[in-house]
Amino acid sequence: xxxxxxxxxxxxxxxxxxxxxxxxxxxxxxxxxxxxxxxxxxxxxxxxxxxxxxxxxxxxxxxxxxxxxxxxxxxxxxxxxxxxxxxxxxxxxxxxxxxxxxxxxxxxxxxxxxxxxxxxxxxxxxxxxxxxxxxxxxxxxxxxxxxxxxxxxxxxxxxxxxxxxxxxxxxxxxxxxxxxxxxxxxxxxxxxxxxxxxxxxxxxxxxxxxxxxxxxxxxxxxxxxxxxxxxxxxxxxxxxxxxxxxxxxxxxxxxxxxxxxxxxxxxxxxxxxxxxxxxxxxxxxxxxxxxxxxxxxxxxxxxxxxxxxxxxxxxxxxxxxxxxxxxxxxxxxxxxxxxxxxxxxxxxxxxxxxxxxxxxxxxxxxxxxxxxxxxxxxxxxxxxxxxxxxxxxxxxxxxxxxxxxxxxxxxxxxxxxxxxxxxxxxxxxxxxxxxxxxxxxxxxxxxxxxxxxxxxxxxxxxxxxxxxxxxxxxxxxxxxxxxxxxxxxxxxxxxxxxxxxxxxxxxxxxxxxxxxxxxxxxxxxxxxxxxx
RNA sequence: GUCCUCAUAGUGCAGCGGUCAGCACGUCAGAUUCUCAGUCUGAAAACCGGGGUUCGAAUCCCCGUGGGGAUGCCA
Numbered sequence: 342x343x344x345x346x347x348x349x350x351x352x353x354x355x356x357x358x359x360x361x362x363x364x365x366x367x368x369x370x371x372x373x374x375x376x377x378x379x380x381x382x383x384x385x386x387x388x389x390x391x392x393x394x395x396x397x398x399x400x401x402x403x404x405x406x407x408x409x410x411x412x413x414x415x416x417x418x419x420x421x422x423x424x425x426x427x428x429x430x431x432x433x434x435x436x437x438x439x440x441x442x443x444x445x446x447x448x449x450x451x452x453x454x455x456x457x458x459x460x461x462x463x464x465x466x467x468x469x470x471x472x473x474x475x476x477x478x479x480x481x482x483x484x485x486x487x488x489x490x491x492x493x494x495x496x497x498x499x500x501x502x503x504x505x506x507x508x509x510x511x512x513x514x515x516x517x518x519x520x521x522x523x524x525x526x527x528x529x530x531x532x533x534x535x536x537x538x539x540x541x542x543x544x545x546x547x548x549x550x551x552x553x554x555x556x557x558x559x560x561x562x563x564x565x566x567x568x569x570x571x572x573x574x575x576x577x578x579x580x581x582x583x584x585x586x587x588x589x590x591x592x593x594x595x596x597x598x599x600x601x602x603x604x605x606x607x608x609x610x611x612x613x614x615x616x617x618x619x620x621x622x623x624x625x626x627x628x629x630x631x632x633x634x635x636x637x638x639x640x641x642x643x644x645x646x647x648x649x650x651x652x653x654x655x656x657x658x659x660x661x662x663x664x665x666x667x668x669x670x671x672x673x674x675x676x677x678x679x680x681x682x683x684x685x686x687x688x689x690x691x692x693x694x695x696x697x698x699x700x701x702x703x704x705x706x707x708x709x710x711x712x713x714x715x716x717x718x719x720x721x722x723x724x725x726x727x728x729x730x731x732x733x734x735x736x737x738x739x740x741x742x743x744x745x746x747x748x749x750x751x752x753x754x755x756x757x758x759x760x761x762x763x764x765x766x767x768x769x770x771x772x773x774x775x776x777x778x779x780x781x782x783x784x785x786x787x788x789x790x791x792x793x794x795x796x797x798x799x800x801x802x803x804x805x806x807x808x809x810x811x812x813x814x815x816x817x818x819x820x821x822x823x824x825x826x827x828x829x830x831x832x833x834x835x836x837x838x839x840x841x842x843x844x845x846x847x848x849x850x851x852x853x854x855x856x857x858x859x860x861x862x863x864x865x866x867x868x869x870x871x872x873x
Numbered sequence: 874g875u876c877c878u879c880a881u882a883g884u885g886c887a888g889c890g891g892u893c894a895g896c897a898c899g900u901c902a903g904a905u906u907c908u909c910a911g912u913c914u915g916a917a918a919a920c921c922g923g924g925g926u927u928c929g930a931a932u933c934c935c936c937g938u939g940g941g942g943a944u945g946c947c948a
Contacts (some may be wrong), residue, residue: 347905351948385946413876437942444946472874488874494944496875510887515876557878560889567878571946581948605943606876628941635940663885666897693886700884713911764910782908820907831907845911 344376345595348402348409349585351383352394354640356401358699359600359630362664363455366627367598368407369665369687379592383416385584401647405657406680419588423579426587426617427572435616436572445573446481447616449499449564454548458611458621459564462504462546471511471541473760474530477521480569482543483529489763502548502564508532509542518545536807550629555596555625557687562608570609582606586613594622598689602637625689630667635698644662645699654727654757655704657713663704667697677710708766709755720747727757733768745821746853749845763843767853772840772862779870782836790833797834798863807856812848835864 345482348364371378380402384390402409421680427445430436435453440446453459467554481497488494500506506518509833516536523734535537551561572583589597599609604626614621629637638644650660662678670693671678671686678686712720721740724747728734746767747760754760766772800815820830832849839861844850851859 353948383948389947446886446945468875484875486874490874492874494874496944545918560877562877563875566944568945574946576946578946580887580946595890602942606948608877608943626878631941633884635943665886672887673886676886676897695879697886698884700898703885706898750910752912755910816907827907829907835908841908845909847907 344374345379345593346371346376346598347379347381347589347592347594348407349381349383349588349599350353350398351386351389352391352398353386353389354394355646355648356394356398357638357645358647358650358660358664359638359645360488360640361401361405361407362630363598363600363627364407364666365405365661365664366669366692369683370596370598370625370689371410373687374685376595377410378407379411379594380413380415381588381592382413383581383584384498385416385579385581387417397646397648404651405647405661414588416584416588419584419591420579422591423573423587424577426583427579430572430616433616438573442575444571444575445577445613446480446569448569449502449567449612451501452499453612453615455611455615458550458615460549460551460561462548464547466545466547466565467627468498468543468565468630469537469541470543475532475540477525477532477535479522479525479527482518482521483562492627495668497568498543498565499567499569500568503542503543503545503548504548507544508536508540509544510538511541512535512538514538515544518543550611552607553623554604555623556627556692557601557604557694560604560607562605562736567608568611570612572613582613583608586610586619587617588620589825590614590619592619596623596625598625600629602629625692627692628668628694630664630699631696632699633701640697652758654759655708656711656715656757659708660704661759662711663707667699668693677707685691705755709752712754712757713752716753717744717747717751724756724760727761728768731761733761738768742853745849750851754846765842766844767768771859772838774836775841777844778836778840780873782832782842783866783870784873788803789829789873790836791867791870793823793830793838793868794833794863796823797830798860798867801851801856801863802860807852809848809852812851816848834863835860837863 346367348367350360366790368378370376382395382398418514418729426435430447431438431445435450436445436447468483468484473484476485477482480501483501484492484498486495500518500522501600503518507515508518508521509515521532521535545565548564550564550567554560570582571580573579607626611621630643632638645671649732651657655753658680661680665678665683669687669691671757672691675686721744724743746764750760754763797816797819800819804815806809816830817827820827832842834847835842835844838850840853854862
């Protein structure tokens with residue numbers, strides 16, 4: 342059987358890195374297992390789902406190379422399947438609806454207790470009901486308590502989940518649970534009046550719902566802590582749980598890999614699979630990513646939208662790599678990995694079980710590493726696009742010239758955006774001067790820096806051969822002749838040419854700025870800047 | 874309230890009964906270079922608390938504490 346996994350986002354708001362990491366893990370699992378990676382768009386929330394959100398979602402998947410194998414499934418198109426499933430469950434006596442205008446409820450009754458996910462009654466258990474009120478109805482015992490803050494908690498416990506139930510009353514007597522169950526009418530009936538005395542404790546044998554999570558191991562939950570579940574709303578529309586399960590069956594999903602916010606849902610979903618006579622898939626839950634405050638990301642805040650990373654000049658292969666490493670590691674210390682390497686090394690049992698905080702600084706470092714190792718021909722169009730994006734007519738610049746500039750800047754930039762930030766003086770006619778730099782490097786010490794560039798100006802003016810090599814020779818000779826350190830010469834020049842104190846090597850910079858502009862900039866500085 | 878789940882440096886990972894608790898980002902210091910970046914070298918920095926089990930626990934169990942989640946019509 343081939344493995345089939347899916348990414349099932351709801352297109353409400355912008356897809357954030359937490360969502361996309363779920364997609365990455367699914368994709369990696371599918372590829373590592375030779376399985377299929379499918380996409381289902383859960384657009385049943387008509388109020389909040391927008392075409393625009395779907396577009397940005399598809400865009401993000403495409404950008405990151407998360408290609409899916411079959412046509413995307415839109416959940417709204419599956420509505421009739423959901424309705425059929427509800428009908429089936431009612432027919433088979435698993436679900437019921439009191440009347441039109443009421444929700445449809447799936448009952449946790451013995452008919453659904455499959456040994457593959459519900460244990461036999463196992464541990465002797467008791468629930469203290471001395472505080473609060475106890476009610477009974479045909480489906481459940483309902484324990485209602487009020488917290489110190491005044492919140493009311495109702496805890497309905499399905500009769501069938503309480504094996505060998507005995508109810509202890511205030512006088513120490515024990516009454517068989519069946520007595521109470523038989524006496525209940527339609528509504529919640531006060532247990533005290535049914536029994537003639539106040540119940541204080543429930544004694545029973547506890548069953549557990551369980552499944553084997555491929556990341557977390559065996560997970561279980563007392564069956565009595567689960568209540569019947571709504572599968573269709575009052576208006577008849579299917580709720581998430583129902584739609585989700587039915588679609589997974591329809592799509593032949595074999596493995597569900599999702600965030601651990603769904604751990605609890607899984608216990609419920611198992612009953613739905615059973616109620617529609619379908620075999621449940623295997624599950625793996627992994628931790629969510631949290632933001633710098635340690636809180637979960639939310640679409641509502643527009644937090645960490647994937648498109649923002651594209652905008653900021655991160656490379657998709659880097660973001661992919663980085664997100665895969667949030668909660669997963671190959672185990673041998675490798676960090677920067679090609680996609681094929683990750684596919685090869687990926688396994689669910691190496692996924693971490695604790696939440697990962699997103700560390701943007703490390704992402705920037707990693708992006709810098711990617712950029713440094715990147716092939717020039719691959720990088721060139723990305724830079725051109727970004728220049729264009731910034732309103733710089735990149736087409737006007739000679740390809741060789743631009744290539745050389747990229748070469749020089751390649752290991753200095755951490756994002757594509759930084760390239761533009763670092764290199765504005767190569768493209769502009771006028772330079773933006775950093776006043777501090779001008780003061781410190783040119784004006785200080787009675788204009789020592791100015792004197793130096795004045796001296797060098799005449800040498801450069803007479804230089805016919807404007808090449809990196811020639812510039813290096815002339816400037817070095819100048820420094821040596823004057824008994825100056827290279828830094829004493831390079832920095833004043835750098836400020837005059839670039840406006841600031843940071844640039845690639847000075848002769849490379851001079852060369853690329855070009856003879857005309859370089860000389861003009863030095864002359865202008867000499868004309869306009871006066872010693873302190 | 875009840876239930877589920879998680880917990881190793883500031884951050885991300887490694888460790889899965891015996892390690893001087895390792896790696897990476899970041900931080901700090903030094904080296905190199907005309908500045909920056911990079912590269913190289915070095916440093917500081919962690920097993921949430923308390924009980925057990927064991928000759929021996931970061932590792933297994935229990936109880937706390939803290940974070941996240943669920944608790945009948947969000948997905």
